[in-house]
Amino acid sequence: MTTENKVRSGTNDAPLVLYGYWRSSAAYRVRLALNLKGLDYEQRFVHLVRDGGQQHGAEYRALNPHGRVPTLLHGERVLTQSPAILEYLEEVFPEPALLPGDPDGRARVRALGAVIACDIHPLNNLQVLKYLTGTLGVDEQARLEWYRHWVANGLDAFEALLAESDETGKFCHGNSPSLADCCLLPQVYNARRFDCDESRWANIRRICTALESIPAVDRAIPENQPDAE
Amino acid sequence: MTTENKVRSGTNDAPLVLYGYWRSSAAYRVRLALNLKGLDYEQRFVHLVRDGGQQHGAEYRALNPHGRVPTLLHGERVLTQSPAILEYLEEVFPEPALLPGDPDGRARVRALGAVIACDIHPLNNLQVLKYLTGTLGVDEQARLEWYRHWVANGLDAFEALLAESDETGKFCHGNSPSLADCCLLPQVYNARRFDCDESRWANIRRICTALESIPAVDRAIPENQPDAE
Numbered sequence: 370m371t372t373e374n375k376v377r378s379g380t381n382d383a384p385l386v387l388y389g390y391w392r393s394s395a396a397y398r399v400r401l402a403l404n405l406k407g408l409d410y411e412q413r414f415v416h417l418v419r420d421g422g423q424q425h426g427a428e429y430r431a432l433n434p435h436g437r438v439p440t441l442l443h444g445e446r447v448l449t450q451s452p453a454i455l456e457y458l459e460e461v462f463p464e465p466a467l468l469p470g471d472p473d474g475r476a477r478v479r480a481l482g483a484v485i486a487c488d489i490h491p492l493n494n495l496q497v498l499k500y501l502t503g504t505l506g507v508d509e510q511a512r513l514e515w516y517r518h519w520v521a522n523g524l525d526a527f528e529a530l531l532a533e534s535d536e537t538g539k540f541c542h543g544n545s546p547s548l549a550d551c552c553l554l555p556q557v558y559n560a561r562r563f564d565c566d567e568s569r570w571a572n573i574r575r576i577c578t579a580l581e582s583i584p585a586v587d588r589a590i591p592e593n594q595p596d597a598e
Numbered sequence: 599m600t601t602e603n604k605v606r607s608g609t610n611d612a613p614l615v616l617y618g619y620w621r622s623s624a625a626y627r628v629r630l631a632l633n634l635k636g637l638d639y640e641q642r643f644v645h646l647v648r649d650g651g652q653q654h655g656a657e658y659r660a661l662n663p664h665g666r667v668p669t670l671l672h673g674e675r676v677l678t679q680s681p682a683i684l685e686y687l688e689e690v691f692p693e694p695a696l697l698p699g700d701p702d703g704r705a706r707v708r709a710l711g712a713v714i715a716c717d718i719h720p721l722n723n724l725q726v727l728k729y730l731t732g733t734l735g736v737d738e739q740a741r742l743e744w745y746r747h748w749v750a751n752g753l754d755a756f757e758a759l760l761a762e763s764d765e766t767g768k769f770c771h772g773n774s775p776s777l778a779d780c781c782l783l784p785q786v787y788n789a790r791r792f793d794c795d796e797s798r799w800a801n802i803r804r805i806c807t808a809l810e811s812i813p814a815v816d817r818a819i820p821e822n823q824p825d826a827e
Contacts, residue, residue, distance in 0.1 A: 450716065491716055
């Protein structure tokens, strides 16, 4: 990897500040993109459980009316929603690229990312799990089955998309990490936390192993964050 | 509007074929973008209920391993996941633009779109509603409350993002429709089907009324599709 220790300058040289939480899958995606692009950033921590969820507090809501992490500040700009933040980083800090140069490849990477960001993760986030147990009175076992069901449903599709394409390389698309990889690794981290059976996802496991060997990726993993518990 | 009846030519002049379903919110987003860009396309219909859901059949799964609509064919290219399809259309058919020219504006439009595509719609799609009633045995009233809860949670945030920004214009971002509008109108259509209280979303209601007056938008609404029931 040649993405480390790049120095940025010019009009984009405003400070980057990431509001996140070590275990937030969406914040993890953004840390991966920032690190792979070799960008320096300050982290500020929003504890998703403490104080009834600091993301719901007035201070954080002023930045992010939806009360979700992450939020990225770039100078005066306030950026929300991880898919939009990833695209912004790609546009403003294009090197190293996390999207391919051709529209077909870009569509493939974005579709892979959306399987996770639109079809798996939204069903398994903290607010949804709370609604299941709190409002619907779902028991622990049924909650776990719900979690694993949507992970399996989505990652089976993700694995099929990897297996059928000769665009799949060392990583999800070719031989350098892309935004699809930035979405995949956090989802697999969650799948492992919830003991999902990953044995049938051969391409996914192989790609995650390759990703984990990259120092910029290692620095983004939840356990290596200052707020990890 | 000057987006009607544009003639496309050159390398991008391959036929466009949209696999969708009249009431699919994600297919509706893509119809809006296609129509606003004045593109001709053939529609093929995937009935989400008939035959146990035609999206699960082998023929459709060969195109879309996840068994979700829409899928867009552009010549030989097979495009899945509505957010990725919208970005593809914007890249390949850039005029009229559905994303602003500046990275900040693009990030804002994408974030608005993601509130819907990542935070509301995934919780209320057909597969999820089936899991609630089938696997979890949730009753009709609780299912309806679930639906309305996630619509309100997301559209409250969407309305706040519109209300706080002077970038909001006749439409979600300025005075021409964007990808955010392509996501908003189908979500509001769903909210109305499920009798969600939209009285407090003044900006959203105003923008939807403006959108509905555009002929290209009118041609995209579910009731105007050949497979509408």
